Amino acid sequence: MENLIQLSVFIENRKGRLRGVTKVLKDTGIDIRALSIAETQDFGVLRLIVNNPDLAYEKLRENGFIVKKTKVLAVEVDDRPGGFDNVLEVLEKNNINIEYMYAFVEKHSDKALLVMRFDDMEKALKILLDNKINVIEAQKIYNI
Amino acid sequence: MSIYYQKDIETMDPEKLRDLQSKRLCELVKYVYSRQHFYQSKFDEIGIKPSDIKSVDDIKKLPFTTKDDLRENYPFKLLAVSLSEVAEIHASSGTTGKPTVVAYTNNDLKLWGEVMARAIVCAGGRKGDIIHNGYGYGLFTGGLGVHYGALTGGFPVVPVSSGATKRQIMLIQDFKPRILTCTPSYSLHMAEEAKEMGVDPRELSLEIGIFGAEPWSQSMRKEIEKIWGLKALDIYGLSEIIGPGVAMECPGQDGLHIFADHFFPEVINPATGEHVKEGEDGELVITTLTKEALPLIRYRTRDIVSINYSVCPHCGRTLPRISKVKGRTDDMLIIRGVNVFPSQIEEVLLKIEGVEPHYVLEVDRIGSLDQLTVVVEVNETIFSDEVKEIERLETKIKREIESILNLRVNLRLVEPKTIERSMGKAKRIIDKRIN
Structure with a gap:
């Protein structure tokens, strides 16, 4: 299964810096699928899922940003009470830690979609699939 | 091919060097006393006569000269010659108030070319090597100092100065110089630009870098050597003394050989003015033994160094070695x-x-x-x-x-x-x- 690629961008806590990133994406015609910002007092890490991560990576670097590619998983969760808890239960039982996660705005189906990063990605993928939890193909995410 | 430019001086017996320095110092004090009103009144103030100075051991009796002394005598009041005998005038950047003015007679320029040629050869330069000179040309002494050394020592020089970095990379690609001269920080900037152009700096022809005019650390040296694939060597100088060419590292990278037959070094405790022991950190003080237009007695460089009088195990030069500048008394x-x-x-x-x-x-x-x-x-x-x-x-x-x-x-x-x-x-x- 092809890994879903997330782009992380270093952003200083200064006026207009986030816009600096979105402007490059706009000018390149890149669509954002999901995003989150982890912030500290001085800087933030912008995490992005986009339709064309390779092109976005290249263009952001060309424009002087520090960018990193990270493997993540897109995990489908039943959109009902207990749906997410069910996923966490499986992970907990198998000793898998979530480094961070955030949600997609758009849905792939009638289920909720989460971006998840684990300490052990390979093991996490296997456990999720073994427990019949849906992990969406990277290409499908890029093409939502 | 010799690794020395002037072997007789660069490997001179230390005692003979001391005799030469003493002889030159005695002449110098007479010269400054009769020609520079500033020194005459300074000597008179503390009751020193030129005849009191018999060898370099007596240098402690002489007063210091500071940057403020140069500023207060702006622009020409410190000159030991008439303006008609001056060949060139430089000024160092004055961040506060007036710049510091320095002047050279034709003989001073000859001296500058000679010590700079020594420096280039000391760095491993061989006659005929092309020098890409990225030091700024102008009032700053870096550009023209290297230039005169190149002319004197027989090195074809490309007077490219600083700026227009992409064009500089192109010229390096086309002219294939063996020696790069510029500030260490500018060399890193050039390497970055080269990479942006898709050029690997290590693939270029440069083998020797002569870097100076700002303090830089051993780790920055490693960084530069790695990124450029050349031998990065430190050159020391300051315009008040002559410009670049006061001291130079040999490829052993074990201290900078100070051209002490012309520039007599002392290392002092900046607070007390007393000499520190060999190997201890202190402020470098230099007396110009042979300059004509603007000789200076015990000039306080404000650079923190240590000094080593032992013969260099790498190149055999007997000239004392100063450490890389460890800091500035005023940048501190x-x-x-x-x-x-x-x-x-x-x-x-x-x-x-x-x-x-x-x-x-x-x-x-x-x-x-x-x-x-x-x-x-x-x-x-x-x-x-x-x-x-x-x-x-x-x-x-x-x-x-x-x-x-x-x-x-x-x-x-x-x-x-x-x-x-x-x-x-x-x-x-x-x-x-x-x-």
């Missing part, structure tokens, strides 16, 4: 009573793998307490998708700086290329404290 920041040199912080940043030396030190006074903030450009090695990883590295850098300085510091990571790149001297300090 005093924060909460602690002496801080930018070079100390640079060492730490470079030790953390992959951190290029783009940083600036911000000093501010919060309430009555001085705060030092180290602003560092983030790069791909430090950056992680996980905030805690970045913070772990931040803490590591902070701790290492704090353990070296024994002072609490703040660290701020900024985006790449947000710290100003300099064409000439790197600006490392922003002092926001109100005096």
